[in-house]
Amino acid sequence: MFNTTPRRRVSLTATILAVSVMGDSMLYGVLPSHLGDFGLTAGLGAGLVLSANRWVRLISNSWAASVYNRFGLRIPLMISVILAMVTTVSYGLFEGFWPLLVARIGWGICFSIQIISLYMVVLREGEEYRGTLMGVYNSLFRFGSLVAVIVGGLLVDTVGIRMAFAMVAFVTVSCLPVVLLIEEDGPSSGKPLESSNVYKGNKDKGGVDIWTMLLGARSDKLTHNLKLLAVNYTRFTNTFAVSGIVMATLGLLIRHRIGEFWDFGGLMIGAATLTGLILAPGWASEVGLSIYFGRMSDRFGRRSVLLICLPVVVFGSLALIAANVSVLILVVPLIFAATTAGKVSLDALAGDLSSGADRALVMSRYATWADLGAALGPVAGYTLISVIGLPAIYTLSGLVVASGLVFYMVTNK
Numbered sequence: 001m002f003n004t005t006p007r008r009r010v011s012l013t014a015t016i017l018a019v020s021v022m023g024d025s026m027l028y029g030v031l032p033s034h035l036g037d038f039g040l041t042a043g044l045g046a047g048l049v050l051s052a053n054r055w056v057r058l059i060s061n062s063w064a065a066s067v068y069n070r071f072g073l074r075i076p077l078m079i080s081v082i083l084a085m086v087t088t089v090s091y092g093l094f095e096g097f098w099p100l101l102v103a104r105i106g107w108g109i110c111f112s113i114q115i116i117s118l119y120m121v122v123l124r125e126g127e128e129y130r131g132t133l134m135g136v137y138n139s140l141f142r143f144g145s146l147v148a149v150i151v152g153g154l155l156v157d158t159v160g161i162r163m164a165f166a167m168v169a170f171v172t173v174s175c176l177p178v179v180l181l182i183e184e185d186g187p188s189s190g191k192p193l194e195s196s197n198v199y200k201g202n203k204d205k206g207g208v209d210i211w212t213m214l215l216g217a218r219s220d221k222l223t224h225n226l227k228l229l230a231v232n233y234t235r236f237t238n239t240f241a242v243s244g245i246v247m248a249t250l251g252l253l254i255r256h257r258i259g260e261f262w263d264f265g266g267l268m269i270g271a272a273t274l275t276g277l278i279l280a281p282g283w284a285s286e287v288g289l290s291i292y293f294g295r296m297s298d299r300f301g302r303r304s305v306l307l308i309c310l311p312v313v314v315f316g317s318l319a320l321i322a323a324n325v326s327v328l329i330l331v332v333p334l335i336f337a338a339t340t341a342g343k344v345s346l347d348a349l350a351g352d353l354s355s356g357a358d359r360a361l362v363m364s365r366y367a368t369w370a371d372l373g374a375a376l377g378p379v380a381g382y383t384l385i386s387v388i389g390l391p392a393i394y395t396l397s398g399l400v401v402a403s404g405l406v407f408y409m410v411t412n413k
Helices: 006-020 022-033 044-071 074-093 097-123 130-159 161-173 210-215 222-258 271-300 302-322 325-352 356-388 390-411
Strands: 261-264 267-270
Touching: 006 022, 006 074, 006 097, 006 130, 006 161, 022 044, 022 074, 022 097, 022 130, 022 161, 022 222, 022 271, 044 074, 044 097, 044 222, 044 356, 074 097, 074 161, 097 130, 097 325, 097 356, 130 161, 130 271, 130 325, 210 222, 222 271, 222 302, 222 325, 222 356, 222 390, 267 271, 271 302, 271 325, 302 325, 302 390, 325 356, 356 390
Parallel strands: none
Antiparallel strands: 261 267
């Protein structure tokens, strides 16, 4: 058995997620600019396909926490990698709403298993460098997305959709041996969970109250519950705006602005490739800056980081309203970098506010809030496009993030 250091255990688990997420990230970059090739149109159907994995995670996150508590890491991770490969192949093989919807639901279950396992690996490793470890995981995780949006767009424009997704699926299943390198975790490892004073009496009240529904577990202290609720809601607003609206509609925005190709000094660049090239610096900033942001949150405090990065997301979203391609190249990576800083700090904050045997439930509920935002975003965006127009939905995303910032500031003084 490998006696891995905390950073290595987090790195190995995050690598599995990074490779598994490539098919999902590639679909986000390709589908909006190739709706017809997938048998879809710009409307509610496209929004539901992109968000279905998030909708199912509203249920599967809690289930994944139970799976972790019962089976630990290895067996669920191995199953999730195989499922990720199957869903990625399906994106290229099938057309139409229903087959794609089933594939997206499958990926949602897969992601729940992997992200809850990863959270628990990080949270078992000590509070003093929790932000740094969250940065390590986010950096590696987003490296998979970075590769997918760059290579995926190029592959689709050269070899076609079916072959492109088949190639990515092969890469996904090749990470199965990595699972065997991870030291077992969870109850099956024999490692005890620390006792919880925060959630004492949680199981003695009987029934399920509103705080348990919202947070996964309930503290006897109202201020603690409100702080955790603010963290969850702020995460919701960020995923709604960035993952749900900006990322899901960027390809459509580019298609509206340039058509099928962009003439760059005589070089004709396809819409899918251009979408990937614009998303790539954003993913690259997450890969390169996540660990740095994590260290900053450990050193200067989570609140200080959030008060800087969240306004950047707000104004960046508003800047997309009249952005041309040149502005998009500058603004989108800035939005992603600020979102990364916020995510790393919020992840660490959720860990700070959870403890003991209820930790998996609290973190699964935190992940569910994030998934709810990312699920509502594409549905709201693609539904409202025909009503208020594409620019107005970026105003909506900015206002939603601003509401999260205000709620957090009020409850975490």
